[in-house]
Amino acid sequence: MSSAVYLSNVTAGYAHNVVFTRLSLEIGAGRFAGIVGPTGCGKTTLLKTILGTHPVFSGSVLLNGQPVDSVPPGAIGYVPQLGSVDWSFPVTVEEVIMMGLYTNRRIWPWASKEERERIHDLAHRLGIYDCLQHHIVHTSGGQRQRAFLARALINNPKLLVLDEPTSGVDIKTQHEVLHLLGDINNDGITILLTTHDLNAVASHLPWVICFNHGIVAQGKPRDIFTNEILTRTYGGDLVIVRHEGHYLIANNTPLHLTSGLS
Amino acid sequence: MEFLLEPLEYEFFRHGLLAALMVGSLCGVIGVYVILRGMSYVGHGLSHAAFGGAVVGFTLNFNFYAGAGAMGLLAALLINRITRNGKIKSDAAIGIVTTAMFALGVIIISRVRTFTQSFEAALFGNILGITGEDLLVIGLVTASTMTAMFFMYRPLLFSTFDNEAARVFGIRTGIVQLIFSMLLTLSIIASMNVVGVTMIAATLIAPAVTARMMTDSFSRMLIYSTIMGAITGVAGMYLSYILNAASGATIVLFGALLFCLSLLIKFIREKFMLRVNLHRHGDLIHTHPHGQGHGVPNDRPENGKTNADQPAQENR
Numbered sequence: 001m002s003s004a005v006y007l008s009n010v011t012a013g014y015a016h017n018v019v020f021t022r023l024s025l026e027i028g029a030g031r032f033a034g035i036v037g038p039t040g041c042g043k044t045t046l047l048k049t050i051l052g053t054h055p056v057f058s059g060s061v062l063l064n065g066q067p068v069d070s071v072p073p074g075a076i077g078y079v080p081q082l083g084s085v086d087w088s089f090p091v092t093v094e095e096v097i098m099m100g101l102y103t104n105r106r107i108w109p110w111a112s113k114e115e116r117e118r119i120h121d122l123a124h125r126l127g128i129y130d131c132l133q134h135h136i137v138h139t140s141g142g143q144r145q146r147a148f149l150a151r152a153l154i155n156n157p158k159l160l161v162l163d164e165p166t167s168g169v170d171i172k173t174q175h176e177v178l179h180l181l182g183d184i185n186n187d188g189i190t191i192l193l194t195t196h197d198l199n200a201v202a203s204h205l206p207w208v209i210c211f212n213h214g215i216v217a218q219g220k221p222r223d224i225f226t227n228e229i230l231t232r233t234y235g236g237d238l239v240i241v242r243h244e245g246h247y248l249i250a251n252n253t254p255l256h257l258t259s260g261l262s
Numbered sequence: 263m264e265f266l267l268e269p270l271e272y273e274f275f276r277h278g279l280l281a282a283l284m285v286g287s288l289c290g291v292i293g294v295y296v297i298l299r300g301m302s303y304v305g306h307g308l309s310h311a312a313f314g315g316a317v318v319g320f321t322l323n324f325n326f327y328a329g330a331g332a333m334g335l336l337a338a339l340l341i342n343r344i345t346r347n348g349k350i351k352s353d354a355a356i357g358i359v360t361t362a363m364f365a366l367g368v369i370i371i372s373r374v375r376t377f378t379q380s381f382e383a384a385l386f387g388n389i390l391g392i393t394g395e396d397l398l399v400i401g402l403v404t405a406s407t408m409t410a411m412f413f414m415y416r417p418l419l420f421s422t423f424d425n426e427a428a429r430v431f432g433i434r435t436g437i438v439q440l441i442f443s444m445l446l447t448l449s450i451i452a453s454m455n456v457v458g459v460t461m462i463a464a465t466l467i468a469p470a471v472t473a474r475m476m477t478d479s480f481s482r483m484l485i486y487s488t489i490m491g492a493i494t495g496v497a498g499m500y501l502s503y504i505l506n507a508a509s510g511a512t513i514v515l516f517g518a519l520l521f522c523l524s525l526l527i528k529f530i531r532e533k534f535m536l537r538v539n540l541h542r543h544g545d546l547i548h549t550h551p552h553g554q555g556h557g558v559p560n561d562r563p564e565n566g567k568t569n570a571d572q573p574a575q576e577n578r
């Protein structure tokens with residue numbers, strides 16, 4: 001099995017802030033993996049490093065065996081964190097999906113017949129055909145996620161990267177999105193996502209990478225979700241409640257929200 | 263009809279009208295990207311720097327446009343340099359750099375009083391002053407900028423909407439930004455003598471925000487804004503002639519008037535839509551107004567349903 005993502009000894013960060021040092025990570029082709037860790041631990045920075053939009057201080061990043069800057073555009077699908085999208089921007093769902101096709105060399109502003117057919121086919125498959133002409137702000141959380149997913153999938157990428165695809169939507173939509181991603185993964189597309197949610201998201205993924213300014217552990221959730229590893233990832237004292245094959249991760253120090261008020 | 267044709271007998275008016283038509287549509291196109299990229303203040307600042315440059319260029323006896331262009335470029339580079347380490351935000355850098363360059367122009371003018379008159383046009387716009395050379399410059403800039411924007415539609419839209427994702431999808435966003443800044447500077451310099459540096463920012467913004475009120479689709483907004491800009495330019499010119507007032511000011515006022523009108527229409531439409539929905543549902547529970555531009559992310563199945571009632575719009 002060749003690796004979809006291969007990082008060796010990568011150090012990256014910002015001007016006065018090194019986020020991770022000498023990180024090595026390999027994600028096999030066809031995997032469905034999630035990077036989990038607390039907010040601010042460097043998940044987005046890691047994704048941007050993998051995508052080649054964030055420069056590395058040292059080390060190398062290979063995607064499908066190629067250096068990241070020589071990967072043809074369209075070979076990687078990317079869904080940004082929905083919280084970072086400007087929802088008042090004047091675009092319809094169809095215009096968002098069409099942006100995925102801007103990787104090709106067509107210079108005319110409008111879509112060709114073939115492009116339009118591809119957009120409509122994909123929209124049908126993802127169940128957002130009826131809202132193609134809607135402005136993005138007038139769509140539901142699930143439709144938004146599908147619109148950006150469609151933009152990422154329109155070039156038939158081998159690798160799909162999503163930043164916090166399940167945050168900011170309700171539990172039902174979270175499940176729909178995870179199911180949809182499972183189906184996409186079954187079609188042979190490698191999926192890498194980030195999440196800070198252990199219970200609703202990470203524990204349902206086939207492969208999890210616990211991350212906090214570096215890799216703490218990786219494996220199947222049931223193998224690596226131990227008190228020790230989660231405490232090292234999240235920094236707090238966490239307990240795992242197991243019940244008939246399900247588990248729930250909770251904070252061991254009870255919150256006293258009223259204590260400061262009296 | 264007569265009063266529309268009468269001023270056309272004068273050559274100065276025909277020149278002015280043509281210039282205002284071109285500048286209006288040019289600002290309409292470029293203004294869409296200016297407001298969506300959050301560059302309104304950049305446009306305002308660059309025009310003031312260009313004014314300083316024009317004065318310097320004129321005094322040193324080389325071309326007015328060359329001086330304006332050189333100073334505009336210098337301002338852009340300086341702003342870039344000052345904001346690079348992140349300590350000073352770009353609006354502050356724009357404020358100090360471009361106003362200083364503007365002040366330089368003002369000092370020179372106040373010292374050498376003989377050519378005060380000719381720079382009033384550059385400050386407030388003057389329809390009487392459109393020369394053949396001005397028309398040529400405006401025509402060339404309009405044609406080349408519009409052509410470039412047309413063929414850069416895709417990378418420009420993607421990088422304006424979502425710069426990070428655009429890079430992942432292989433768009434050279436740095437080059438796109440550079441070219442756009444150059445086109446903006448060119449457009450500002452070309453518009454300087456028609457609307458005046460003090461009015462350029464509003465000329466850029468007004469048609470675009472009006473178009474934004476009219477549609478949610480980007481491609482339509484671009485077309486509407488161009489048309490709005492052209493109408494504003496032409497109507498502003500006639501107003502200037504009829505009222506015997508400065509052309510830049512009448513163009514800006516007419517643009518603002520159109521914007522108010524679009525706000526009013528949207529307001530009335532929302533009221534009306536609410537009434538229709540109340541009527542349709544027959545009870546008072548569904549009292550959310552439809553068609554709000556900016557909402558918080560939430561599920562709105564009701565809204566989806568009413569939108570689906572309308573015949574599917576075919577894009578283009």
Ligand SMILES: Nc1ncnc2c1ncn2[C@@H]1O[C@H](COP(=O)(O)OP(=O)(O)O)[C@@H](O)[C@H]1O
Pocket residue numbers: 014015017019037038039040041042043044045046
């Ligand atoms: N543009 C930036 N400049 C400087 N520091 C940044 C920037 N973006 C993020 N950081 C810092 O890098 C660290 C990791 O951030 P990020 O990758 O966004 O974490 P996560 O996605 O896990 O929440 C944080 O400490 C954050 O403050």
Ligand SMILES: [Mg+2]
Pocket residue numbers: 043044045081163164
């Ligand atoms: Mg993040």
